[in-house]
Amino acid sequence: MAEETPRSSRAKMNIVSFLFRCPCAVLFPFLVIGCTNYSTTASVQAPPTLISVVNNGNSNFTIKVRAQNPEFIFQGYRLYSGISEKEVQNPTDLNLGSDCILGPSTLVQPTEYTFEIDPSTKANATGITCRIFATLTPGTYIAMRTLGLAINLQNSSSSFKVSTSSNALIVP
CATH class of the missing domain: 2.60.40 (Immunoglobulin-like)
Incomplete structure (x- = not known):
């Protein structure tokens, strides 16, 4: 097994940090490309x-x-x-x-x-x-x-x- 260099360790930490700070960057492509089950029926609001x-x-x-x-x-x-x-x-x-x-x-x-x-x-x-x-x-x-x-x-x-x-x- 190869030993990690400080540079590759920092790169992994930056990626993990980015994913925690910006989860929409990960979820948005999934929702746009990977989600095929959605409804085109409008939601019904309860009257007051x-x-x-x-x-x-x-x-x-x-x-x-x-x-x-x-x-x-x-x-x-x-x-x-x-x-x-x-x-x-x-x-x-x-x-x-x-x-x-x-x-x-x-x-x-x-x-x-x-x-x-x-x-x-x-x-x-x-x-x-x-x-x-x-x-x-x-x-x-x-x-x-x-x-x-x-x-x-x-x-x-x-x-x-x-x-x-x-x-x-x-x-x-």
Whole structure:
């Protein structure tokens, strides 16, 4: 057996060090070339449940929402408002709502979010998860959908995929 030279020993240490610091360099080629079992079916996001909506005055509302979003593709929520329950739960265009982008989440357990609905650009109040810049009118209906990131590998595009609708509430 040949004795290792200090130079070859250092080269091996550099390779091992590189692999620990940059595992994506090892995994990426395997995933691109060696992985043939993947799904082209979009992941389904769970819809949120609207708990309450409170009128704070001056076109400002607070909405309590319970949701569970354990997937890394989770991005946030989209609020829909309209004159009927059917209109907000089945809009003609799913892109017409107002978004609250929260970013990827690692939550596994259901959690309660507090959203502030306000057309102004002031900062979030304490305890507010996200501000949605929209105008609500008392007597109208609201519903929400979860936003998930949808990536199309065939044309290198990405967009939001929305969940089914939440329940609807009447704005007080």
